Amino acid sequence: MLSKRNLQLDDRGELHHLLAIEGLPKRIIERILDTAESFVGVNEREVKVVPLLRGKSIFNLFFENSTRTRTTFEIAAKRLSADVVSLDVARSSTSKGETILDTVANLTAMHADMFVVRHSESGAPWLIAQHAAPHVHVINAGDGRHEHPTQGLLDVFTIRRHKPDFTRLTVAIVGDILHSRVARSQIHALTTLGVPEIRLVGPRTLVPPELARLGARIYTSLDEALVGVDVITMLRLQNERMNGALIPSASEYFACYGLTPKRLALAKPDAIVLHPGPMNRGVEIDSAVADGRQSVILQQVTYGIAIRMAVMAMLAGAAR
Amino acid sequence: MLSKRNLQLDDRGELHHLLAIEGLPKRIIERILDTAESFVGVNEREVKVVPLLRGKSIFNLFFENSTRTRTTFEIAAKRLSADVVSLDVARSSTSKGETILDTVANLTAMHADMFVVRHSESGAPWLIAQHAAPHVHVINAGDGRHEHPTQGLLDVFTIRRHKPDFTRLTVAIVGDILHSRVARSQIHALTTLGVPEIRLVGPRTLVPPELARLGARIYTSLDEALVGVDVITMLRLQNERMNGALIPSASEYFACYGLTPKRLALAKPDAIVLHPGPMNRGVEIDSAVADGRQSVILQQVTYGIAIRMAVMAMLAGAAR
Amino acid sequence: MLSKRNLQLDDRGELHHLLAIEGLPKRIIERILDTAESFVGVNEREVKVVPLLRGKSIFNLFFENSTRTRTTFEIAAKRLSADVVSLDVARSSTSKGETILDTVANLTAMHADMFVVRHSESGAPWLIAQHAAPHVHVINAGDGRHEHPTQGLLDVFTIRRHKPDFTRLTVAIVGDILHSRVARSQIHALTTLGVPEIRLVGPRTLVPPELARLGARIYTSLDEALVGVDVITMLRLQNERMNGALIPSASEYFACYGLTPKRLALAKPDAIVLHPGPMNRGVEIDSAVADGRQSVILQQVTYGIAIRMAVMAMLAGAAR
Numbered sequence: 001m002l003s004k005r006n007l008q009l010d011d012r013g014e015l016h017h018l019l020a021i022e023g024l025p026k027r028i029i030e031r032i033l034d035t036a037e038s039f040v041g042v043n044e045r046e047v048k049v050v051p052l053l054r055g056k057s058i059f060n061l062f063f064e065n066s067t068r069t070r071t072t073f074e075i076a077a078k079r080l081s082a083d084v085v086s087l088d089v090a091r092s093s094t095s096k097g098e099t100i101l102d103t104v105a106n107l108t109a110m111h112a113d114m115f116v117v118r119h120s121e122s123g124a125p126w127l128i129a130q131h132a133a134p135h136v137h138v139i140n141a142g143d144g145r146h147e148h149p150t151q152g153l154l155d156v157f158t159i160r161r162h163k164p165d166f167t168r169l170t171v172a173i174v175g176d177i178l179h180s181r182v183a184r185s186q187i188h189a190l191t192t193l194g195v196p197e198i199r200l201v202g203p204r205t206l207v208p209p210e211l212a213r214l215g216a217r218i219y220t221s222l223d224e225a226l227v228g229v230d231v232i233t234m235l236r237l238q239n240e241r242m243n244g245a246l247i248p249s250a251s252e253y254f255a256c257y258g259l260t261p262k263r264l265a266l267a268k269p270d271a272i273v274l275h276p277g278p279m280n281r282g283v284e285i286d287s288a289v290a291d292g293r294q295s296v297i298l299q300q301v302t303y304g305i306a307i308r309m310a311v312m313a314m315l316a317g318a319a320r
Numbered sequence: 321m322l323s324k325r326n327l328q329l330d331d332r333g334e335l336h337h338l339l340a341i342e343g344l345p346k347r348i349i350e351r352i353l354d355t356a357e358s359f360v361g362v363n364e365r366e367v368k369v370v371p372l373l374r375g376k377s378i379f380n381l382f383f384e385n386s387t388r389t390r391t392t393f394e395i396a397a398k399r400l401s402a403d404v405v406s407l408d409v410a411r412s413s414t415s416k417g418e419t420i421l422d423t424v425a426n427l428t429a430m431h432a433d434m435f436v437v438r439h440s441e442s443g444a445p446w447l448i449a450q451h452a453a454p455h456v457h458v459i460n461a462g463d464g465r466h467e468h469p470t471q472g473l474l475d476v477f478t479i480r481r482h483k484p485d486f487t488r489l490t491v492a493i494v495g496d497i498l499h500s501r502v503a504r505s506q507i508h509a510l511t512t513l514g515v516p517e518i519r520l521v522g523p524r525t526l527v528p529p530e531l532a533r534l535g536a537r538i539y540t541s542l543d544e545a546l547v548g549v550d551v552i553t554m555l556r557l558q559n560e561r562m563n564g565a566l567i568p569s570a571s572e573y574f575a576c577y578g579l580t581p582k583r584l585a586l587a588k589p590d591a592i593v594l595h596p597g598p599m600n601r602g603v604e605i606d607s608a609v610a611d612g613r614q615s616v617i618l619q620q621v622t623y624g625i626a627i628r629m630a631v632m633a634m635l636a637g638a639a640r
Numbered sequence: 641m642l643s644k645r646n647l648q649l650d651d652r653g654e655l656h657h658l659l660a661i662e663g664l665p666k667r668i669i670e671r672i673l674d675t676a677e678s679f680v681g682v683n684e685r686e687v688k689v690v691p692l693l694r695g696k697s698i699f700n701l702f703f704e705n706s707t708r709t710r711t712t713f714e715i716a717a718k719r720l721s722a723d724v725v726s727l728d729v730a731r732s733s734t735s736k737g738e739t740i741l742d743t744v745a746n747l748t749a750m751h752a753d754m755f756v757v758r759h760s761e762s763g764a765p766w767l768i769a770q771h772a773a774p775h776v777h778v779i780n781a782g783d784g785r786h787e788h789p790t791q792g793l794l795d796v797f798t799i800r801r802h803k804p805d806f807t808r809l810t811v812a813i814v815g816d817i818l819h820s821r822v823a824r825s826q827i828h829a830l831t832t833l834g835v836p837e838i839r840l841v842g843p844r845t846l847v848p849p850e851l852a853r854l855g856a857r858i859y860t861s862l863d864e865a866l867v868g869v870d871v872i873t874m875l876r877l878q879n880e881r882m883n884g885a886l887i888p889s890a891s892e893y894f895a896c897y898g899l900t901p902k903r904l905a906l907a908k909p910d911a912i913v914l915h916p917g918p919m920n921r922g923v924e925i926d927s928a929v930a931d932g933r934q935s936v937i938l939q940q941v942t943y944g945i946a947i948r949m950a951v952m953a954m955l956a957g958a959a960r
Contacts, residue, residue, distance in 0.1 A: 043751045047695030049723070055367030057395065068746070071725055075697065075750055078723045083369070083398045087387055098598035106388070106597060109621035110395055111363045277746060278738035301749035375687030377715065403689070403718045407707055418918035426708070426917060429941035430715055431683045 007129055015314050017129045017138040020147040021188035029192055033157050035310035036303065042079065043305055052318040053082035056113040060086040061128075062141070063100070063119040068278065069141055072301075073116045076308035080318075082113075100124065101131050108133050114315060115139070122146035137315040145179050150311060151276055152185025154304040156193060158296050159231055161303070162272050166193040172225050172267075173198065173216075174257060175235030175284055176206040176246075182276045183235060187214050201225040202257060205246040222257050226266040233274040234259050237284050250283045260286045264294060272296045327449055335634050337449045337458040340467040341508035349512055353477050355630035356623065362399065363625055372638040373402035376433040380406040381448075382461070383420075383439040388598065389461055392621075393436045396628035400638075402433075420444065421451050428453050434635060435459070442466035457635040465499050470631060471596055472505025474624040476513060478616050479551055481623070482592050486513040492545050492587075494521040494577060495555030495604055496566075497531055502596045503555060507534050521545040522577060525566040542577050546586040553594040554579050557604050570603045580606045584614065592616045647769055655954050657769045657778040660787040661828035669832055673797050675950035676943065682719065683945055692958040693722035696753040700726040701768075702781070703740075703759040708918065709781055712941075713756045716948035720958075722753075740764065741771050748773050754955060755779070762786035777955040785819050790951060791916055792825025794944040796833060798936050799871055801943070802912050806833040812865050812907075814841040814897060815875030815924055816886075817851055822916045823875060827854050841865040842897060845886040862897050866906040873914040874899050877924050890923045900926045904934065912936045 008024060010016040015028055042050055058077045060070050070086060077084040089103070104115065114137045117125040122144030129138040142148040156166075163169055171190055177183045177200045190198055191214075198216040200207050212218050219225035226232065237253060247253050259273065273289055275297045281287045290297060328344060330336040335348055362370055378397045380390050390406060397404040409423070424435065434457045437445040442464030449458040462468040476486075483489055491510055497503045497520045510518055511534075518536040520527050532538050539545035546552065557573060567573050579593065593609055595617045601607045610617060648664060650656040655668055682690055698717045702710050710726060717724040729743070744755065754777045757765040762784030769778040782788040796806075803809055811830055817823045817840045830838055831854075838856040840847050852858050859865035866872065877893060887893050899913065913929055915937045921927045930937060 045695070048697060048751060049695040055365070055369040055399075057368060067727055067729075071727060071747075072750065074725060075723070078725075079695075083395070085391055085394060085398075087391060089387075099601075102597075102599060102601075105618060106621050107391075109618040110392065110625050111368060111622070277742075279742060281739075281742075298745060298749040301746050302751070305750050375685070375689040375719075377688060403715070405711055405714060405718075407711060409707075419921075422917075422919060422921075425938060426941050427711075429938040430712065430945050431688060431942070 007126070014317075015311075017125075018149050018311050018315065019125050019129055019138065019140045021149045021152045021185045021192070022147065024149075024188075024192065026192050029153070029156070029189060032153055032307065032310050032314065033160060035314060036153075036157055036306040039306040039309040039313075040303065042309070043302070049079050049081055051081045052313050053077065053080040053316055056082040056316060057111060058082045058084045058114045058116065058312070059107050059112050060084065061089055061103075061107075061115055061117045062086070063089050063117070063124065064142070066118055066142070069118065072304050073139075073141060073308055076305050076312060079305070080309055080312055082312070100128065104128050104132065108136055112136060114312065116141050118142045120144055139311060139315070142181055144181065145184070146181055147185045147188075148181040149185050150304070150308055151182050152189040153311070154300055154307040155186045155233065155274060155276075156189045157303045157307055158274060158300045159272070161299070162296065163230055166190070166195050169195050169231060170197040170229045171195055171199070171231040171233070172201055172219075172229045173233045173235065174201040174222060174225070174259065176237060176241060177202055177211055177235070178206050178208060179238065179241075180235050183233070184214075186233060187216060191215050199225045199229065203247055206241070222259075222263060223266060226263060229267045230271055231274065232259065232264070232267060232271060233276075234285050236276060236278065237280055250280075254283055258282070258284055258286060259289050261288050261292065264289055264292075270294075274300055277301065327446070334637075335631075337445075338469050338631050338635065339445050339449060339458065339460045341469045341472045341505045341512070342467065344469075344508075344512065346512050349473070349476070349509060352473055352627065352630050352634065353480060355634060356473075356477055356626040359626040359629040359633075360623065362629070363622070369399050369401060371401045372633050373397065373400040373636055376402040376636060377431060378402045378404045378434045378436065378632070379427050379432050380404065381409055381423075381427075381435055381437045382406070383409050383437070383444065384462070386438055386462070389438065392624050393459075393461060393628055396625050396632060399625070400629055400632055402632070420448065424448050424451065428456055432456060434632065436461050438462045440464055459631060459635070462501055464501065465504070466501055467505045467508075468501040469505050470624070470628055471502050472509040473631070474620055474627040475506045475553065475594060475596075476509045477623050477627055478594060478620045479592070481619070482616065483550055486510070486515050489515050489551060490517040490519070490549045491515055491551040491553070492519040492521055492539075492549045493553045493555065494542060494545070494579065496526040496557060496561060497522055497555070498526050498528060499558065499561075500555050503553070504534075506553060507536060511535050519545045519549065523567060526561070542579075542583060543586060546583060549587045550591055551594065552579065552584070552587060552591060554605050556596060556598065557600055570600075574603055578602070578604055578606060579609050581608050581612065584609055584612075590614075594620055597621065647766070654957075655951075657765075658789050658951050658955065659765050659769060659778065659780045661789045661792045661825045661832070662787065664789075664828075664832065666832050669793070669796070669829060672793055672947065672950050672954065673800060675954060676793075676797055676946040679946040679949040679953075680943065682949070683942070689719050689721060691721045692953050693717065693720040693956055696722040696956060697751060698722045698724045698754040698756065698952070699747050699752050700724065701729055701743075701747075701755055701757045702726070703729050703757070703764065704782070706758055706782070709758065712944050713779075713781060713948055716945050716952060719945070720949055720952055722952070740768065744768050744772065748776055752776060754952065756781050758782045760784055779951060779955070782821055784821065785824070786821055787825045787828075788821040789825050790944070790948055791822050792829040793951070794940055794947040795826045795873065795914055795916075796829045797943045797947055798914060798940045799912070801939070802936065803870055806830070806835050809835050809871060810837040810839070810869045811835055811871040811873070812839040812841055812859075812869045813873045813875065814862060814865070814899065816846040816877060816881055817842055817875070818846050818848060819878065819881070820875050823873070824854075826873060827856060831855050839865045839869065843887060846881070862899075862903060863906060866903055869907045870911055871914065872899065872904070872907060872911060873916075874925050876916060876918065877920055890920075894923055898922070898924055898926060899929050901928050901932065904929055904932075910934075914940055917941065
């Protein structure tokens with residue numbers, strides 16, 4: 001998708017917006033991961049702050065509420081010494097009938113440097129990037145069912161720290177693939193980095209056969225799908241899916257697709273388990289697995305800060 | 321109004337509170353505009369921050385919600401290196417029965433340096449200023465139908481950048497003058513700066529004849545009012561006015577008072593168009609005008625930050 | 641209560657969490673008060689900021705809403721140069737079914753240094769402290785009816801500034817002792833500091849006889865209780881108590897337990913009056929007393945910032 005790649009990269013091929021993993025060149029993904037490595041250390045220091053983005057104004061525009069994701073971007077920005085303003089967009093001018101583009105034009109006029117955008121509509125960050133002033137950078141923090149690129153990046157960063165050679169991995173992603181921007185971003189990242197086998201697992205209502213076009217193999221049996229895998233990503237089952245329309249019940253879902261220690265034993269002995277959070281313990285994952293030695297779920301959270309710092313620093317030209 | 325002027329100025333005639341444009345001496349208005357000029361540059365720099373208010377505590381007290389205005393004050397304060405705390409006053413102690421004055425006394429006891437106050441009741445910032453400790457400064461960020469002084473200042477700042485000689489200008493203000501604190505502050509600023517002709521335009525329900533006492537000429541025909549003007553300020557039509565009580569409908573309003581390119585051609589060729597935002601496109605203003613070459617609407621937003629930085633710095637004695 | 645003391649102190653006997661006054665050694669309370677003395681000066685300076693906690697990440701976790709208390713911790717943290725993130729926990733992941741401990745584990749994974757926790761359930765900060773990573777510190781900002789230790793500390797700090805010798809004081813606490821974490825923390829602080837006589841005053845429904853086990857004398861007559869006291873703490877009467885179940889009405893309560901100038905005259909001539917705020921004027925306290933020369937209510941607010949700075953600095957090891 002050439003047009004998307006062009007919008008994300010500037011004339012010199014540097015990252016200008018982060019809107020999606022799809023279409024992002026491998027060298028850019030790898031540069032983000034390498035840059036994030038340097039920020040892991042900053043977060044472990046006594047004084048967790050570097051002056052890279054001092055005097056920059058970053059706006060969190062969360063048209064869809066997410067305290068958790070907003071907090072990670074806020075922390076990442078503050079540790080880079082940027083000024084962050086989080087707008088409660090649901091309560092602001094948009095509710096007075098102002099368009100998104102007018103809201104963004106106004107904030108740009110206040111000399112914004114960067115927008116972190118979450119929206120329930122797929123493509124909203126794209127629309128903003130298309131109309132943004134040349135010096136303004138846009139980060140997609142999750143748009144509809146489309147992508148959640150920083151999540152995909154922190155997923156592959158976490159994987160790389162444990163399994164450095166992507167070309168030898170088998171990865172299973174389990175759950176509601178159909179509605180998941182997390183899954184979509186991770187699949188694109190894994191594919192670009194050369195993972196040869198991706199398995200998508202779940203009931204036919206949540207993992208329809210046509211998802212095979214993403215370059216993945218479709219499984220309805222979790223037991224079959226787990227055999228020999230190196231990495232397992234468990235997706236959160238949204239509460240609204242548990243009302244009987246798409247799956248019979250939470251307990252039946254757990255019986256079929258919940259990751260238990262017994263099932264985990266089917267994977268390779270050193271397989272790692274990821275989950276984007278927040279977890280439904282006892283629905284998609286057993287607590288013994290979530291808190292077990294193969295879980296890297298809290299590492300994902302830790303590395304998520306480093307990834308967001310890396311993306312922000314690269315966009316601002318402070319980490320090239 | 322001597323009492324008001326006295327409350328806003330200290331013994332040496334320096335600005336101590338900013339509560340209203342009415343009663344503010346011309347020399348103070350001009351000093352604010354001149355100070356704002358120096359901050360325009362700060363906002364265009366790579367590192368948009370100066371240490372003038374380091375270690376100062378500024379409280380946003382928005383008894384009436386306004387994400388947009390609160391954000392502009394928050395950005396202005398942060399770019400001056402102040403600490404800003406925005407209180408969600410609607411949800412706080414006032415809802416537990418505490419009086420405004422007790423809330424303010426408490427925050428003052430925490431060593432507040434400045435309060436930015438928005439309230440649906442006219443005069444609320446005045447009440448706070450009257451009871452504030454001597455070292456505390458109050459900025460009115462909009463009170464009822466009374467005044468919105470920083471808006472009036474950013475309006476005349478924007479005008480001055482395009483038309484430096486106020487004594488030769490004809491200005492039209494169009495829309496719901498009756499309920500508009502924005503109009504009221506702009507009228508007082510223009511009058512004090514020597515503008516010889518101000519035209520107030522709108523239906524009789526929103527621009528009653530008695531407004532002539534503000535020193536302005538009243539028009540019901542927009543076409544007549546626009547002939548030969550240098551500056552046009554379009555006011556936002558509040559949704560609650562569009563229910564038929566004061567105006568028949570939004571589309572009929574646009575037919576009579578919407579600013580279209582055709583109507584704009586009646587003004588001087590170099591006339592500029594202002595709007596305080598957020599805009600109702602297609603209600604009070606046509607998109608071709610809002611986004612056109614004569615629009616200075618986004619410049620108003622940009623200069624709004626500089627004006628607020630100037631006011632805060634002057635109140636804190638850091639820009640005299 | 642040895643287990644509690646152990647959880648609050650580290651191996652070297654230094655403060656590691658602040659969860660309750662009960663069980664806190666006298667030397668620790670005195671060290672907090674002495675440290676707070678040094679911060680009183682910081683708050684009175686032009687530049688009210690010290691770099692002690694630069695680069696530290698402090699999270700306000702208010703599971704129960706309290707703008708006032710949250711603001712005091714936010715100000716204290718900012719004046720120590722820490723990064724503060726206030727989470728609107730009611731709207732965040734916990735509402736998506738995530739457990740408190742998962743929320744805390746996630747924030748810890750983001751390299752949190754300190755949690756300030758308010759919760760409607762007694763013991764919630766305790767639970768968090770028990771499961772926190774070794775380098776993380778927890779401050780109880782009020783849990784259920786249990787304790788509100790920083791309030792108790794600022795109370796005794798305020799008292800000490802006026803009456804330095806605790807061993808000679810008679811203190812009356814008036815109002816809804818039964819439901820008050822403020823009263824509980826103050827009683828433990830006074831007792832530990834050697835106050836020989838504490839009088840608990842109120843109707844039998846709010847001050848049942850079994851409270852005598854706290855080492856206090858129980859009074860139902862305010863007039864009797866006030867005779868010869870040095871310190872009077874008036875508690876806020878929660879609105880939900882005024883519906884007739886526990887007390888007949890607000891006006892009848894004022895008649896029996898409201899502190900009027902006439903009643904205050906029964907105490908020692910130099911007695912001081914405390915109130916944790918927000919006040920119900922005319923319910924538990926007369927405005928003539930609240931604003932009178934014996935009131936130290938606003939001093940409590942001022943010293944509350946210094947106390948919270950002292951606690952945060954000591955926990956972070958920056959003020960030992």
